[in-house]
Amino acid sequence: MIQVDKALSIIADNSIKMPVRKIKVCKSLGYILAETVYAPIAMPPFRQSAMDGYAFTRSENKQYDVVGISQAGDNDKYKIKANQAIRIFTGAFVPDSVNTVVMQEHVTVNGDSIMIDKMPEPNANVRAKGEQVNEGDIMLEKNTLLTPAGIGFLACLGITEVSVYSKPKAAILVTGNELVQPGKKLKLGKIFESNSIMLQAALETAGIKKVKVFRVKDNLKATKKVLKKLLSKYDMILVSGGISVGDYDFVKEALLKKGVEELFYKINQKPGKPLFFGNKEEKLIFALPGNPASSLTSFYVYVLPALKKMMGFEEIHLKRIVRKLSTAVINTTGKTLFLKALYDETHVSVLDSQSSAMLNTFATANSLLFVPYDSTEIKKGEDVTLLPLD
Amino acid sequence: MIQVDKALSIIADNSIKMPVRKIKVCKSLGYILAETVYAPIAMPPFRQSAMDGYAFTRSENKQYDVVGISQAGDNDKYKIKANQAIRIFTGAFVPDSVNTVVMQEHVTVNGDSIMIDKMPEPNANVRAKGEQVNEGDIMLEKNTLLTPAGIGFLACLGITEVSVYSKPKAAILVTGNELVQPGKKLKLGKIFESNSIMLQAALETAGIKKVKVFRVKDNLKATKKVLKKLLSKYDMILVSGGISVGDYDFVKEALLKKGVEELFYKINQKPGKPLFFGNKEEKLIFALPGNPASSLTSFYVYVLPALKKMMGFEEIHLKRIVRKLSTAVINTTGKTLFLKALYDETHVSVLDSQSSAMLNTFATANSLLFVPYDSTEIKKGEDVTLLPLD
Numbered sequence: 001m002i003q004v005d006k007a008l009s010i011i012a013d014n015s016i017k018m019p020v021r022k023i024k025v026c027k028s029l030g031y032i033l034a035e036t037v038y039a040p041i042a043m044p045p046f047r048q049s050a051m052d053g054y055a056f057t058r059s060e061n062k063q064y065d066v067v068g069i070s071q072a073g074d075n076d077k078y079k080i081k082a083n084q085a086i087r088i089f090t091g092a093f094v095p096d097s098v099n100t101v102v103m104q105e106h107v108t109v110n111g112d113s114i115m116i117d118k119m120p121e122p123n124a125n126v127r128a129k130g131e132q133v134n135e136g137d138i139m140l141e142k143n144t145l146l147t148p149a150g151i152g153f154l155a156c157l158g159i160t161e162v163s164v165y166s167k168p169k170a171a172i173l174v175t176g177n178e179l180v181q182p183g184k185k186l187k188l189g190k191i192f193e194s195n196s197i198m199l200q201a202a203l204e205t206a207g208i209k210k211v212k213v214f215r216v217k218d219n220l221k222a223t224k225k226v227l228k229k230l231l232s233k234y235d236m237i238l239v240s241g242g243i244s245v246g247d248y249d250f251v252k253e254a255l256l257k258k259g260v261e262e263l264f265y266k267i268n269q270k271p272g273k274p275l276f277f278g279n280k281e282e283k284l285i286f287a288l289p290g291n292p293a294s295s296l297t298s299f300y301v302y303v304l305p306a307l308k309k310m311m312g313f314e315e316i317h318l319k320r321i322v323r324k325l326s327t328a329v330i331n332t333t334g335k336t337l338f339l340k341a342l343y344d345e346t347h348v349s350v351l352d353s354q355s356s357a358m359l360n361t362f363a364t365a366n367s368l369l370f371v372p373y374d375s376t377e378i379k380k381g382e383d384v385t386l387l388p389l390d
Numbered sequence: 391m392i393q394v395d396k397a398l399s400i401i402a403d404n405s406i407k408m409p410v411r412k413i414k415v416c417k418s419l420g421y422i423l424a425e426t427v428y429a430p431i432a433m434p435p436f437r438q439s440a441m442d443g444y445a446f447t448r449s450e451n452k453q454y455d456v457v458g459i460s461q462a463g464d465n466d467k468y469k470i471k472a473n474q475a476i477r478i479f480t481g482a483f484v485p486d487s488v489n490t491v492v493m494q495e496h497v498t499v500n501g502d503s504i505m506i507d508k509m510p511e512p513n514a515n516v517r518a519k520g521e522q523v524n525e526g527d528i529m530l531e532k533n534t535l536l537t538p539a540g541i542g543f544l545a546c547l548g549i550t551e552v553s554v555y556s557k558p559k560a561a562i563l564v565t566g567n568e569l570v571q572p573g574k575k576l577k578l579g580k581i582f583e584s585n586s587i588m589l590q591a592a593l594e595t596a597g598i599k600k601v602k603v604f605r606v607k608d609n610l611k612a613t614k615k616v617l618k619k620l621l622s623k624y625d626m627i628l629v630s631g632g633i634s635v636g637d638y639d640f641v642k643e644a645l646l647k648k649g650v651e652e653l654f655y656k657i658n659q660k661p662g663k664p665l666f667f668g669n670k671e672e673k674l675i676f677a678l679p680g681n682p683a684s685s686l687t688s689f690y691v692y693v694l695p696a697l698k699k700m701m702g703f704e705e706i707h708l709k710r711i712v713r714k715l716s717t718a719v720i721n722t723t724g725k726t727l728f729l730k731a732l733y734d735e736t737h738v739s740v741l742d743s744q745s746s747a748m749l750n751t752f753a754t755a756n757s758l759l760f761v762p763y764d765s766t767e768i769k770k771g772e773d774v775t776l777l778p779l780d
Contacts, residue, residue: 026587026590045580052634052635072638073579073580075578075580089638091581093578093579133750144753144754148592149683149686150753151587152584153748153750155583155584155587156582156748158582159572160572177463177464178463178482182545182548187465188465189460189462189465190463190465191434191481192547192548194544194546195542197415198542201538201541201542202538205419245442246479290481292542345712355522358543360530360543363534363537364534365539
C-alpha cells in the first residue's frame, strides 16, 4: 500500500504522450499543439485602414476631391493625386499613393469633395503591413491547449492543419455478477450497473468521446479473454470492480496473466483503497473499485492526470487550492481522505453523506476536500487544501 | 448606447428557457434537469453485506458451521440455524435468517467451520434495505446540471430517461466581402475568415455542437434572404460583422426588416462596442463585431449567458472573482474595458497586446479583467474584478 502522492508520481512517470498527428484546425478543440506554430503571413497582410473615413496624402491642404472608394475586400491600386482622397472603410486596403486616413466624423462633405475639420497626424489611422505579426513570428508555442481563441487565431493566419498529440482510445470493462443494466428488471440481490455510464460521461468531459463498454461475469477465464482483446486495441483500459480481495475478484490475476505490469495496487486512502494501476508497453490500465463514488473519485484524482499526460498537457493533476474549513474534520482512519465538498471564494464545507456506494453527494459537490493521512483533526477556520471539480 | 450591466440584465430578462423534452440518461451530460427526480427504488434495494466475511445470527456462541455462500448478485434465501453461518461478500444479499456479518479478518477458519475471534455488535456490517435512499425520496432537484456523478446516480437507480431543457439550435452567419476561407489563396485586400470556426468552437465548449455556418456578401438583399431562412429554423443566430456604422454594414437594417426587435445596440465598452441584441418571439439574435477578439469577448460576456438561460441554468453570467492587480491600469476611454489577463490564486496581470483585431493574446489569457467605465485608474495591488474563462 502506498501513499497518495507516491501514486500520483508513479502515474506521472508512467504515462507517455500519445503519438503526434496532423488534424484539421476545425477539429482541434481541446487538443494540445505538438509543434510551435509560426506565422505564414503578415498581419495585417496589407496596409489597412483602422477607421471609416477618407484616405489621402497628408499636407497643409484641407480640401480634397473624392475620386474613389476602398471598401473592405477591395484592392484597387488608385493613383491618388495631392488634392485627391478616396472614401475608405475599416479594414480596407490603403493604396500606396496615400499615407493617412481621416475619420469620417472629422470631415465636412460637400458633394464630391471633403473639407477636413480636424487634421490628423501623418500616417494616422493606417495600420502598417505586419504591424501586429510579421511572417515567421512565433504564433503559438508547442504544448498550448487549443481553445476557441487559439483555433480562431490559427484560422485567421490561414492555417488549416496542425500537429497535435493524439487522444488515447479508451475502453471500459465492467465486471460483477450482481449488475443489471438500467431499464431491466431488478431481481433480488442485484443492483443497477451505473459505473460504465458514469465513466463514459467523465471521459467525455475530459475530451474522450464515444467510449465503448465491455462487460464480463466474475470469472477468471472470461476476464482474461476480454482483456486480451482490449489490450490489443486500446491505449487506456478502465476496469470497474473485481479488484478487492474477495474470492471472486479476478481482475488483478487476469491482468497479470495477460502481461500487465503492476505499478501500484492499493493506496492508503478513503474512498478508493483497492485501486490498481499497471501498464503493458505504453498502454495504461486502471482497475477501479466497484463502488460508484470510489470509482469516480479515483477517476478524477488518478485517471484524469494519466489521460492528460497522454494528451500532451503539462499540468496534469487536479488543481489544489486553499480555503478556510467551515466545520471541523476528524480523521481517525490513518488514511488520506477525499471528501465530497462545496467551496466558494473563501470557504469550503464538507457535505453530509460520504458513502462510497452512493453518488448523490457527488452529484451536488463541486470539489474534493483533501485530508492528509497524518492529519487527525482539522479545526473550523483552518486553511485546507481542496481539489476543485468544476 | 447602454452600460455593460444594463446589457447583461436585458439579456437575462429576454432569454427564455427552451422547451422540456425527455432524453436518454446516457445522452444527458451537460443538460439541466427540468423535473425533480424521486427514487423509484430503495438503496440498497435489499439487506446487503458491507464487508467480505460471514453472516450469522449474533449470539454468545463463537463457533459456526459454514453451510453456504452469498456472493454479490446471489439471492439464495438460506434458512440459517443458530449455530450456522454463510460465507458472504461485500454487496451481497443477506438472508432474512441472519442479522450480523463478521469481517473475515476477525475469524479463524477450521475446515467447514469458523471461530469468531472478535465478536461484532448485533446487526454489524449489514446495510438495511433503504439505508441510504427510500423509495420516493428526492434524488436530484429540478434545475440540477447533469454531471458524470449525476448521470451515474440516475443510472444506479435504474433510471434511463429524464426530462431536461432542450439545447438551442444555433446558426452562425458570416458577412464581409473581405473574407476568404483559410486554405484558399489570399488576394490583396482580403483577410482570412476565422470568426466562424472560433464561434463554432466557443459554442461547442458551451455544449452546442455541430453548428452550421452560413455566409453572405455585404449586400442588403442577400442578407435579408438568408436571415429569413435562419429565423425560421434556429433558436439562436450569431451574425458576425456588418454591424458597425460603415456604409456597407447592412446587418442591423436587414434584421429589423425581417421582424427582429432591437433590445439593445451598442454598449459603452471596449472591445465590442457595436454589439446588437434582438429577438423575434423567443428566438435570440446577436450581431457581433467582426474583429475576432471583440467577437470572442462578446461571446463570453453576452452570448454565453443567453445560451445558459435558454439551457435552463440558474447561474448564467460569467463568475466574477477578486484578485490583486499586478500592474496599474489606466482607463481614459470612459468605457468599460474587458482586458485579456492571466490570474492565479492571488493576483491578476493584464497581458501586453489588447488589439481587438488579434486573437494571440486571447489564446494565452485565462480571464478578462473587468475595468468599470467610471474607473480611470487602478493602482498596482488594488483589488480588481475579473471573469475567469478557464
